[in-house]
Amino acid sequence: MVKIVIDARQASLGEGMQVKRILPFRKQRMVGPFIFMDHGGPVPLRPDIKKSLDVLPHPHIGLSTVSYLFSGKLVHRDSLGVKQVIKPGEVNWMTAGSGISHSERFEDPGVLAENSLELIQTWVALPEKFEESAPSFTNYQPEKLPVFTDKGVWMRLIAGDAYGLGNDVSTHSPLFYLHVKLEKDAHFGLPEKHSERGIYIAKGKLEIAGITYSAGQMLVFDPKVDPVITAKETADLMILGGEPLGERYIWWNFVSSRKERIEQAKEDWKQGRILLPPTDDEEFIPLPENPFKPKSTPPPEPLS
Template identity: 75%
Template sequence: MLDIVIEARKAALAPGMDVKRILPFRLRRMVGPFIFMDHAGPVSVQPPLSQSMDVLPHPHIGLSTVSYLFGGQVTHRDSLGVQQVIRPGEVNWMTAGSGIAHSERFEDPAALAGGSLEMIQTWVALPEKDEEAAPSFDNYKPEQLPIFTDTGVWMRLIAGDAFGLKNNVRTHSPLFYLHVVLEKGARFGLPTGHTERGIYVAKGSIEVLGNTYTAGQMLVFTKGVDPVLSAREASTLMLLGGEPLGERFIWWNFVSSKKERIEQAKADWKEGRILLPPSDNQEFVPLPENRSRPAGSPPPQALS
């Protein structure tokens, strides 16, 4: 059955940079291991504003951040010394584990021209045994991500396994993550074999079980229900899910199965024990002081 329909909420990250925030949601914290999802853009700003959109160095623990672009480009730097420009169709998969800091900067004005910048960012919680793993970073090129096409259907496997497709993106638990583009009238189904599954409508509109859903909505389904969806117009979808990991606590950019680990991460960032990126260490996002913010509702600057 259809468990829930999640309506994206607007969050302002910086001047000119608004995002649609899908996860976490107060009635649905996770879909499989996915605990956070933002849809940024399309964004078009004048060059003087581009620097104000930068996401300054900030920390993470207990998760993997996954960046995927529809358009534009972003420069990633982290405390491992990695500097990587991500472009459309690529995947940046950063596993924070015991702790990492990174920044994301919009350094090419041309990438912001004409509203071309558009990206999806998700966080994937780690199994308990991997929460304190050594941090790592991988960039995957489009040719490493298998594509399937059929009449009216184009699909790229970003990570995991679905519809018989697999790739070498390093994950820590059973999951799937797909970018799907449908022509008007095309029909499509959900991958089977995963306990929790979600469809996020990034563009266009689809019909499922006799109802129409539009851009900015996520549909979450239980295992055993295999609905067929049809595109009412040209549509772009992100399909994701997998096996649940159990309860996770989330505060700002920190995710853990233990509340006390969140408190330790707060202290580590405040005291400078999480290193800044060596090539981007002149500024950073300070630890938020808003004590009233409910758990599961990260402050606006927590994009990735």
């Protein structure tokens, strides 16, 4: 029923910001088109560490980033000239395509008034025909994201379609992504349509088939099963999946179906061919010195 359990690993994004890294995982590189997932915070936004949390301009290719906040605010700037204050409950969908750079900072007065930050960031790999598409950024306000409630269950559809819900968030392949809150003893089930499905437990505990799972774990399920999920305590979940895209390579912030495209992206960043945000172009993250080749994300092995 539960195919694999992924325990989040600690990773550092700089001074003051430790994150739980869920994807990629050596035994489950992707879930549907989702190739990366970080859970950051909650971090107290003390004045002495707010500056150190800034993420300087850095590049992406071949993917869409999806930023979703539980609490706090941050300022997004990108090489398209977009400046957006990102707030809880919104969906901020940036498609890198052929190449984009962006930063995330905490200098806005409204941001500085916040007391904590907690967010989920995922990367969605693009189908081959969209890997070199024009970059874009779209902010979707909470009122554009359908919410469903039932006894002990609250859910917001972030993107895709599931449980009969849909919205206008533009995606490039079949997928689903939801924020779900469960009250203690509430029952819940997975969407049946999609072939790859996972649950990340951001808070709380779940019981499935007599086994208890805790915060910081992602559960990836066998296809065509319909598990009964019970909240052992109040829980916050991120439920995601979709259809697999095939092999992908990932190196630093670059994703591609071709190794040589990763190498080109490295050189493009080193040579300044990926532009910096026009209002945040005085500093940037240099290409890391990493001797390892891009890691591939092969499709899952067939179930026996």
